[in-house]
Amino acid sequence: MNKPKILIARAIFPEVIARLAQHFDVETNQTDEVWTPSQLVARLQDKQGVFAMGTERIDASVLSQCPSLKICANMTVGYNNFDLDAMTAAGVLGTNAPDVLTETTADFGFGLLMATARRMAEGEHYLRAGKWTKWRYDMLVGSDIHGSTLGILGMGRIGQGIARRGALGFGMKVIYHNRSRLDAKTEVQCQASYVSKEELLKSSDHLVLVIPYSAQTHHVIGAAELAMMKPSATLINIARGGIVDDAALAVALRNKTIAAAGLDVFEGEPKVHPDLLTVPNVVLTPHIASATTPTRLAMANLAADNLIAYFTHKKPLTPLNPVVLSSL
Numbered sequence: 001m002n003k004p005k006i007l008i009a010r011a012i013f014p015e016v017i018a019r020l021a022q023h024f025d026v027e028t029n030q031t032d033e034v035w036t037p038s039q040l041v042a043r044l045q046d047k048q049g050v051f052a053m054g055t056e057r058i059d060a061s062v063l064s065q066c067p068s069l070k071i072c073a074n075m076t077v078g079y080n081n082f083d084l085d086a087m088t089a090a091g092v093l094g095t096n097a098p099d100v101l102t103e104t105t106a107d108f109g110f111g112l113l114m115a116t117a118r119r120m121a122e123g124e125h126y127l128r129a130g131k132w133t134k135w136r137y138d139m140l141v142g143s144d145i146h147g148s149t150l151g152i153l154g155m156g157r158i159g160q161g162i163a164r165r166g167a168l169g170f171g172m173k174v175i176y177h178n179r180s181r182l183d184a185k186t187e188v189q190c191q192a193s194y195v196s197k198e199e200l201l202k203s204s205d206h207l208v209l210v211i212p213y214s215a216q217t218h219h220v221i222g223a224a225e226l227a228m229m230k231p232s233a234t235l236i237n238i239a240r241g242g243i244v245d246d247a248a249l250a251v252a253l254r255n256k257t258i259a260a261a262g263l264d265v266f267e268g269e270p271k272v273h274p275d276l277l278t279v280p281n282v283v284l285t286p287h288i289a290s291a292t293t294p295t296r297l298a299m300a301n302l303a304a305d306n307l308i309a310y311f312t313h314k315k316p317l318t319p320l321n322p323v324v325l326s327s328l
Protein backbone atom coordinates (compact mmCIF):
# COMPACT_ATOMS: atom_id res chain seq x y z
CA MET A 1 0.00 0.00 0.00
CA ASN A 2 1.25 3.50 -0.81
CA LYS A 3 2.27 5.55 2.21
CA PRO A 4 0.61 8.96 2.69
CA LYS A 5 2.81 11.82 1.50
CA ILE A 6 3.89 14.53 3.92
CA LEU A 7 6.03 17.65 3.74
CA ILE A 8 8.38 18.61 6.58
CA ALA A 9 8.51 22.33 5.96
CA ARG A 10 11.76 23.25 7.77
CA ALA A 11 14.94 21.57 9.00
CA ILE A 12 14.39 19.21 11.91
CA PHE A 13 16.11 16.44 13.91
CA PRO A 14 17.20 13.57 11.60
CA GLU A 15 15.81 11.02 14.08
CA VAL A 16 12.35 12.59 13.78
CA ILE A 17 12.57 12.41 9.98
CA ALA A 18 13.61 8.74 10.28
CA ARG A 19 10.60 8.09 12.50
CA LEU A 20 8.21 9.79 10.10
CA ALA A 21 9.74 7.97 7.13
CA GLN A 22 8.57 4.65 8.62
CA HIS A 23 4.97 5.83 8.16
CA PHE A 24 5.10 8.34 5.31
CA ASP A 25 6.59 9.19 1.98
CA VAL A 26 8.50 12.24 3.24
CA GLU A 27 9.75 15.38 1.50
CA THR A 28 12.16 17.35 3.67
CA ASN A 29 13.78 20.78 3.72
CA GLN A 30 17.02 20.10 5.60
CA THR A 31 18.67 23.11 3.94
CA ASP A 32 16.04 25.10 5.86
CA GLU A 33 15.01 27.38 3.00
CA VAL A 34 12.25 29.76 4.06
CA TRP A 35 9.67 29.41 1.29
CA THR A 36 7.30 32.02 -0.05
CA PRO A 37 3.61 31.06 0.12
CA SER A 38 3.67 30.02 -3.56
CA GLN A 39 6.77 27.85 -3.03
CA LEU A 40 5.00 26.22 -0.08
CA VAL A 41 1.90 25.63 -2.21
CA ALA A 42 4.03 24.04 -4.96
CA ARG A 43 5.56 21.59 -2.48
CA LEU A 44 2.19 20.78 -0.89
CA GLN A 45 0.59 19.82 -4.19
CA ASP A 46 0.53 16.06 -3.70
CA LYS A 47 0.81 16.05 0.12
CA GLN A 48 -1.79 14.90 2.63
CA GLY A 49 0.05 16.28 5.64
CA VAL A 50 2.49 18.99 6.61
CA PHE A 51 4.88 19.10 9.58
CA ALA A 52 5.00 22.86 10.22
CA MET A 53 7.24 25.00 12.36
CA GLY A 54 4.75 27.74 13.23
CA THR A 55 6.17 29.88 10.44
CA GLU A 56 4.15 28.52 7.51
CA ARG A 57 0.92 30.42 6.92
CA ILE A 58 -1.99 28.06 6.22
CA ASP A 59 -4.98 30.13 5.10
CA ALA A 60 -7.91 29.94 2.69
CA SER A 61 -5.72 30.78 -0.29
CA VAL A 62 -3.17 28.02 0.46
CA LEU A 63 -5.94 25.53 1.25
CA SER A 64 -7.81 26.22 -2.00
CA GLN A 65 -4.62 25.43 -3.93
CA CYS A 66 -3.77 22.26 -1.97
CA PRO A 67 -6.83 20.00 -2.23
CA SER A 68 -5.08 16.83 -1.02
CA LEU A 69 -4.03 18.39 2.31
CA LYS A 70 -5.70 16.81 5.38
CA ILE A 71 -3.59 17.75 8.42
CA CYS A 72 -1.19 20.54 9.41
CA ALA A 73 0.85 19.63 12.49
CA ASN A 74 2.70 22.52 14.14
CA MET A 75 5.65 21.64 16.36
CA THR A 76 4.91 24.84 18.32
CA VAL A 77 2.29 25.61 20.93
CA GLY A 78 1.38 28.90 19.19
CA TYR A 79 -0.70 28.49 16.06
CA ASN A 80 -1.28 31.99 14.78
CA ASN A 81 0.11 30.76 11.43
CA PHE A 82 -3.13 28.79 11.03
CA ASP A 83 -6.42 30.31 9.91
CA LEU A 84 -8.33 27.73 11.91
CA ASP A 85 -11.76 28.75 10.58
CA ALA A 86 -10.56 28.34 7.01
CA MET A 87 -8.99 24.99 7.89
CA THR A 88 -12.20 23.76 9.52
CA ALA A 89 -14.22 24.90 6.50
CA ALA A 90 -11.84 22.95 4.24
CA GLY A 91 -11.97 19.87 6.50
CA VAL A 92 -8.26 20.20 7.34
CA LEU A 93 -7.14 19.33 10.87
CA GLY A 94 -4.67 21.53 12.76
CA THR A 95 -2.61 20.29 15.70
CA ASN A 96 -0.15 22.11 17.96
CA ALA A 97 2.45 21.04 20.54
CA PRO A 98 1.40 22.18 24.02
CA ASP A 99 2.63 21.05 27.48
CA VAL A 100 6.00 19.63 26.43
CA LEU A 101 7.55 23.12 26.37
CA THR A 102 5.82 24.69 29.37
CA GLU A 103 8.54 24.44 32.02
CA THR A 104 11.42 25.20 29.62
CA THR A 105 9.65 28.30 28.35
CA ALA A 106 8.72 29.44 31.86
CA ASP A 107 12.39 29.02 32.91
CA PHE A 108 13.44 31.28 30.05
CA GLY A 109 10.74 33.85 30.76
CA PHE A 110 11.89 34.09 34.34
CA GLY A 111 15.54 34.26 33.26
CA LEU A 112 14.77 37.06 30.82
CA LEU A 113 12.94 38.90 33.59
CA MET A 114 15.98 38.64 35.86
CA ALA A 115 18.43 39.62 33.11
CA THR A 116 16.30 42.65 32.29
CA ALA A 117 15.49 43.89 35.78
CA ARG A 118 19.07 43.39 37.01
CA ARG A 119 20.60 44.80 33.80
CA MET A 120 22.78 41.73 33.15
CA ALA A 121 23.05 42.18 29.38
CA GLU A 122 23.80 45.89 29.75
CA GLY A 123 26.49 45.03 32.30
CA GLU A 124 28.04 42.50 29.96
CA HIS A 125 28.16 44.96 27.06
CA TYR A 126 29.66 47.58 29.39
CA LEU A 127 32.38 45.21 30.51
CA ARG A 128 33.20 43.90 27.00
CA ALA A 129 33.38 47.46 25.71
CA GLY A 130 36.15 48.14 28.25
CA LYS A 131 34.05 50.72 30.11
CA TRP A 132 34.52 49.08 33.53
CA THR A 133 37.47 51.03 34.82
CA LYS A 134 36.32 51.39 38.45
CA TRP A 135 33.45 50.23 40.66
CA ARG A 136 30.83 52.72 41.81
CA TYR A 137 27.99 52.32 44.32
CA ASP A 138 25.36 53.22 41.72
CA MET A 139 26.87 51.40 38.74
CA LEU A 140 24.14 49.57 36.75
CA VAL A 141 21.66 49.50 39.62
CA GLY A 142 18.52 47.59 38.72
CA SER A 143 15.29 46.65 40.43
CA ASP A 144 14.63 43.81 42.84
CA ILE A 145 12.87 40.61 41.90
CA HIS A 146 12.28 39.17 45.39
CA GLY A 147 9.38 40.72 47.22
CA SER A 148 8.22 42.70 44.18
CA THR A 149 4.90 42.45 42.32
CA LEU A 150 4.91 40.13 39.33
CA GLY A 151 2.14 40.76 36.79
CA ILE A 152 1.19 38.15 34.22
CA LEU A 153 -0.98 38.88 31.20
CA GLY A 154 -2.20 35.49 29.93
CA MET A 155 -2.49 32.84 32.62
CA GLY A 156 -2.32 29.64 30.58
CA ARG A 157 0.15 26.85 31.25
CA ILE A 158 3.29 28.96 30.70
CA GLY A 159 1.90 31.94 32.63
CA GLN A 160 1.13 29.62 35.55
CA GLY A 161 4.68 28.23 35.39
CA ILE A 162 6.09 31.75 35.68
CA ALA A 163 3.69 32.56 38.52
CA ARG A 164 4.85 29.49 40.49
CA ARG A 165 8.49 30.43 40.00
CA GLY A 166 7.83 33.98 41.17
CA ALA A 167 5.64 33.16 44.17
CA LEU A 168 7.33 30.02 45.45
CA GLY A 169 10.92 30.74 44.48
CA PHE A 170 11.24 34.49 44.93
CA GLY A 171 8.48 35.47 47.35
CA MET A 172 6.82 37.72 44.76
CA LYS A 173 3.26 38.94 45.01
CA VAL A 174 1.63 37.59 41.83
CA ILE A 175 -1.27 39.30 40.06
CA TYR A 176 -2.69 38.28 36.70
CA HIS A 177 -5.21 39.14 34.05
CA ASN A 178 -6.69 36.62 31.65
CA ARG A 179 -9.69 36.25 29.35
CA SER A 180 -11.25 34.09 32.05
CA ARG A 181 -10.42 33.84 35.72
CA LEU A 182 -8.68 30.65 36.91
CA ASP A 183 -10.49 28.27 39.23
CA ALA A 184 -9.82 28.81 42.94
CA LYS A 185 -7.58 25.71 43.27
CA THR A 186 -5.26 26.84 40.47
CA GLU A 187 -5.10 30.37 41.89
CA VAL A 188 -3.99 28.90 45.22
CA GLN A 189 -1.37 26.68 43.53
CA CYS A 190 0.07 29.69 41.70
CA GLN A 191 -0.52 32.04 44.66
CA ALA A 192 -1.93 34.47 42.10
CA SER A 193 -4.72 37.06 42.38
CA TYR A 194 -6.96 38.07 39.49
CA VAL A 195 -7.03 41.81 38.67
CA SER A 196 -8.34 43.98 35.83
CA LYS A 197 -5.98 44.76 32.95
CA GLU A 198 -5.76 48.36 34.16
CA GLU A 199 -4.81 47.28 37.67
CA LEU A 200 -2.24 44.85 36.22
CA LEU A 201 -0.58 47.63 34.22
CA LYS A 202 -0.58 50.07 37.14
CA SER A 203 0.58 47.73 39.91
CA SER A 204 3.15 45.40 38.31
CA ASP A 205 6.82 45.92 39.05
CA HIS A 206 7.51 43.31 36.37
CA LEU A 207 4.95 42.47 33.70
CA VAL A 208 5.27 39.26 31.67
CA LEU A 209 3.21 38.77 28.50
CA VAL A 210 2.15 35.20 27.73
CA ILE A 211 -0.99 35.63 25.62
CA PRO A 212 -1.55 34.11 22.16
CA TYR A 213 -1.40 36.45 19.17
CA SER A 214 -4.62 37.16 17.26
CA ALA A 215 -6.38 40.14 15.70
CA GLN A 216 -7.81 40.82 19.19
CA THR A 217 -4.38 40.90 20.87
CA HIS A 218 -2.60 42.95 18.18
CA HIS A 219 -0.76 45.84 19.90
CA VAL A 220 -2.50 45.11 23.19
CA ILE A 221 0.50 46.88 24.74
CA GLY A 222 0.93 50.23 23.01
CA ALA A 223 1.76 53.80 24.03
CA ALA A 224 -1.36 54.21 26.21
CA GLU A 225 -0.73 50.98 28.14
CA LEU A 226 2.99 51.72 28.58
CA ALA A 227 2.08 55.13 29.99
CA MET A 228 -0.01 53.41 32.67
CA MET A 229 2.94 51.34 33.91
CA LYS A 230 5.32 52.38 36.72
CA PRO A 231 8.42 54.26 35.55
CA SER A 232 10.44 51.61 37.43
CA ALA A 233 8.66 48.68 35.72
CA THR A 234 10.07 46.00 33.41
CA LEU A 235 8.11 44.46 30.54
CA ILE A 236 8.83 40.96 29.25
CA ASN A 237 7.40 39.48 26.02
CA ILE A 238 7.93 35.77 25.42
CA ALA A 239 4.59 35.29 23.64
CA ARG A 240 4.45 36.65 20.09
CA GLY A 241 5.59 39.67 18.21
CA GLY A 242 2.73 42.03 17.39
CA ILE A 243 1.27 41.86 20.91
CA VAL A 244 3.51 44.83 21.73
CA ASP A 245 3.74 47.90 19.52
CA ASP A 246 7.54 47.76 19.16
CA ALA A 247 7.85 51.36 17.89
CA ALA A 248 5.88 52.68 20.88
CA LEU A 249 7.97 50.51 23.21
CA ALA A 250 11.24 51.91 21.85
CA VAL A 251 9.94 55.44 22.53
CA ALA A 252 8.83 54.47 26.06
CA LEU A 253 12.24 52.92 26.79
CA ARG A 254 14.12 55.94 25.49
CA ASN A 255 11.90 58.34 27.48
CA LYS A 256 12.10 56.10 30.58
CA THR A 257 8.31 55.78 30.67
CA ILE A 258 9.23 52.28 31.87
CA ALA A 259 12.67 51.19 33.09
CA ALA A 260 13.46 48.24 30.84
CA ALA A 261 12.15 45.50 28.58
CA GLY A 262 13.14 41.94 27.70
CA LEU A 263 11.93 40.68 24.34
CA ASP A 264 12.19 37.21 22.83
CA VAL A 265 9.66 37.89 20.06
CA PHE A 266 9.19 40.71 17.56
CA GLU A 267 6.63 41.92 15.08
CA GLY A 268 7.84 40.79 11.64
CA GLU A 269 10.69 38.70 13.10
CA PRO A 270 13.45 37.88 12.31
CA LYS A 271 13.45 41.59 11.49
CA VAL A 272 13.67 43.73 14.63
CA HIS A 273 12.39 47.30 14.79
CA PRO A 274 15.56 49.42 14.27
CA ASP A 275 14.72 51.72 17.19
CA LEU A 276 14.88 48.76 19.59
CA LEU A 277 18.44 48.07 18.49
CA THR A 278 19.63 51.48 19.61
CA VAL A 279 18.08 51.72 23.09
CA PRO A 280 20.30 50.33 25.87
CA ASN A 281 17.59 49.32 28.37
CA VAL A 282 16.24 46.37 26.41
CA VAL A 283 17.42 42.76 26.36
CA LEU A 284 16.84 41.16 22.94
CA THR A 285 16.89 37.41 22.25
CA PRO A 286 16.03 35.61 18.97
CA HIS A 287 12.86 33.64 19.87
CA ILE A 288 14.64 31.00 21.94
CA ALA A 289 12.34 30.54 24.95
CA SER A 290 11.73 26.85 24.18
CA ALA A 291 15.26 26.19 22.92
CA THR A 292 16.70 23.25 24.81
CA THR A 293 17.45 20.04 22.96
CA PRO A 294 15.16 17.75 25.03
CA THR A 295 12.26 20.20 24.71
CA ARG A 296 12.67 20.85 21.00
CA LEU A 297 12.90 17.07 20.48
CA ALA A 298 9.73 16.55 22.54
CA MET A 299 7.94 19.26 20.50
CA ALA A 300 9.02 17.65 17.21
CA ASN A 301 8.02 14.18 18.41
CA LEU A 302 4.59 15.45 19.48
CA ALA A 303 4.02 16.91 16.00
CA ALA A 304 5.14 13.56 14.54
CA ASP A 305 2.84 11.66 16.94
CA ASN A 306 -0.06 13.81 15.76
CA LEU A 307 0.63 13.01 12.10
CA ILE A 308 1.08 9.29 12.76
CA ALA A 309 -2.03 9.08 14.95
CA TYR A 310 -4.16 10.96 12.43
CA PHE A 311 -3.28 8.62 9.58
CA THR A 312 -3.41 5.39 11.63
CA HIS A 313 -6.56 5.77 13.75
CA LYS A 314 -7.75 9.39 13.36
CA LYS A 315 -7.07 10.16 17.04
CA PRO A 316 -4.36 12.84 17.13
CA LEU A 317 -3.19 13.83 20.60
CA THR A 318 -3.61 17.61 20.49
CA PRO A 319 -6.17 18.59 17.85
CA LEU A 320 -7.09 22.28 17.54
CA ASN A 321 -10.28 21.86 15.53
CA PRO A 322 -11.49 18.35 16.50
CA VAL A 323 -14.82 19.00 14.77
CA VAL A 324 -13.01 18.03 11.57
CA LEU A 325 -12.43 14.52 12.98
CA SER A 326 -16.12 13.88 13.58
CA SER A 327 -16.89 14.27 9.90
CA LEU A 328 -14.27 11.70 8.78
Ligand code: 8YV
Nearest residue numbers: 053054075076077078101290
Ligand atom coordinates in the same frame (compact mmCIF):
# COMPACT_ATOMS: atom_id res chain seq x y z
C1 8YV B 1 8.91 28.02 18.98
C2 8YV B 1 7.01 29.08 20.24
O1 8YV B 1 10.20 27.64 19.20
O2 8YV B 1 5.92 27.01 20.54
C3 8YV B 1 5.81 28.20 20.27
O3 8YV B 1 4.71 28.70 20.00
O4 8YV B 1 6.90 30.26 20.19
C4 8YV B 1 8.37 28.50 20.31
O5 8YV B 1 8.38 27.45 21.20
C5 8YV B 1 8.83 29.05 17.91
O6 8YV B 1 7.50 29.30 17.58
C6 8YV B 1 9.60 28.71 16.67
O7 8YV B 1 9.27 29.59 15.66
